[in-house]
Amino acid sequence: MTNLDVSHNLVLRLAITVINRRGNAVQVVVIGAGVVGLASAWYLARQGLQVTLVDRHADVAQETSFANGGQLSYSYVAPLADPGVISKLPQWLLRADSPLRFRPRLDPAQWRWCMAFLRSCNDAQVRRTIGEMLSLSFLSRDALDELLGEHALDFDLIRTGKLVVYRDPGALAAAAPMVDWQRSLGADQRILDGAGCVALEPALQAIGGQLAGGIFTPGEATGDCLRFCQGLKALLAQLPNVHLVLGREVKALVHERNRVVAVRTDHGDLPADAVVMAAGMFSVPLLKPLGISLPLYGLRGYSLSVPLDAAMQAPRLSVTDAARKVVYAPLNQHLRIAAMVDMGVARADIDPARITLLKQQVLETFPHLELTNAKAWAGLRPSTAHSKPIVGRAGNFSNLWLNVGQGALGFTLALGSARLLAAQVMNEAPPIDPAPFQLR
Structure with missing residues (x-):
């Protein structure tokens, strides 16, 4: 038609x-x-x-929606509530460089949400949630293809595929069974070793020796939500x-x-x-x-929009650093970098210390990026516990x-x-x- x-x-x-x-x-x-x-x-x-x-x-x-992570992650819809999160919570809550920062408040809604979150951190619930979320995300993927077949929308869409990299061999091994299960539901994912990750995304060369491996999902994309x-x-x-x-x-x-x-x-x-x-x-x-x-509870997240030039060695794939929970999304002339969860804040204000930390983590992974002109942003993600x-x-x-x-x-x-x-x-x-x- x-x-x-x-x-x-x-x-x-x-x-x-x-x-x-x-x-x-x-x-x-x-x-x-x-x-x-x-x-x-x-x-x-x-x-x-x-x-x-x-x-x-x-x-x-x-x-x-203004400057979110930019990833169209149709096959990667695992909930934040995961059994593995519980063991990490003590160190996340106590460390200044944690991807999750929690500020307790005298707010019943916060504690109700936290209790519901902990109840959702079990294998049976996670598998059920992923199956349900995949049905919705695949519907979204098909709807986007249908929309773009009818209308020429220009929003820096790049069908990059998504590479999730792991430094910890144990974390990669723990993720492998879920890859097999999601593949049975129609998610095309494959496990790579560290060398395979660098071969697929050469910009990871600086940390190639630290990588245990990664999970590549070829059907994912990136785009500018705004x-x-x-x-x-x-x-x-x-x-x-x-x-x-x-x-x-x-x-x-x-x-x-x-x-x-x-x-x-x-x-x-x-x-x-x-x-x-x-x-x-x-x-x-x-x-x-x-x-x-x-x-619902608002989980504040941050992003950087980094202008790119031809000489800059930036990732060409959508990359997620599994340990630090940092995502990198190429958007033609920009690289969108998103990370962190601040819980217990009511406003979408930018915390300069969090941006400084994010820039430090980015340069440790991609040292050739130039962040001087990066634009910082923060937003409240409206989230359910599950x-x-x-x-x-x-x-x-x-x-x-x-x-x-x-x-x-x-x-x-x-x-x-x-x-x-x-x-x-x-x-x-x-x-x-x-x-x-x-x-x-």
Whole structure:
């Protein structure tokens, strides 16, 4: 099918606008213009609904989607909660150079999340979660291919493959059984020795002697999430049934019994037949007055965007340093480096000490990188304790929907989550089993 055919079919579909019981077009308000909210608006609009996308910022992707890790990691969706994490927690919590930093607070939500996290750190739960997450990530991968077949979005997409490198032979050996199991679920992964890692990614030469080996997944990719969001915004702006309301802060949801009837903003109310909450951590206070407690916690992460030139020896593959939890994503003229988890902070402020540490770790791995002009960024990843997003109806509210909790995999899971959500909103057969992603 050509792009012209696709556009023609879309016009025909939009002409058959969904009508509510009052005889008016169904109005859906999507709250949040990050990558998840934009994707939700796209698939709902494609269903013929009248979609209003609202965000407090004047442009899209100004929060967690702005400068994230840049990896489209469809086969690498292992949850943060893992049995191996428990033995590492004491040293992580006590060391200044730990990839995980925990600040205890007098916050019941923090401790509830921590207890749920520890309960999820068992083999049976991890295997179940990975299987469920792979179904969603593979849906996202197929959705991206379909989207790019219809529209020429330019967001520095590079199908690099992903190489996870290990310094510790024991850690690599512990990862091997999971590789075999994920391969049985359709994830193409292979184990390399240290020399094989350097042969595949020559920029690792400086630490070649330290490497026990690595895991290579050829189907992975990298891309600039901000540019992807800007491309989706441009597509949405062309649709006659989409209204972009940017620079307007949502204050509350107006509800009558078990229905939301409007979204209250600082510039008046937006009438709604249905509402989709896709505002990351900002979803939590908006839903609390409705008696809905979202099991989300903000995990602050950091990134560096490093300008590249032809002479700089930078990785050409997507690389993850397993021990230090640092990811490297090539983005044409830039290298995106993301790392670290700060738990117990409520804001996305940049901690200079963490950036200094990150730069030190980067140069120990890739000493030829020039970090003088690197741009630092921090964002709050909206995470569930089991790492699965929440996609589905919100409690007893008949017309309130959730698409939140993608955590560090927001870019990877956005399109699949949005497709799953749109099917539920339209009461259509879902593309995958929605049960694992429901609010409990």
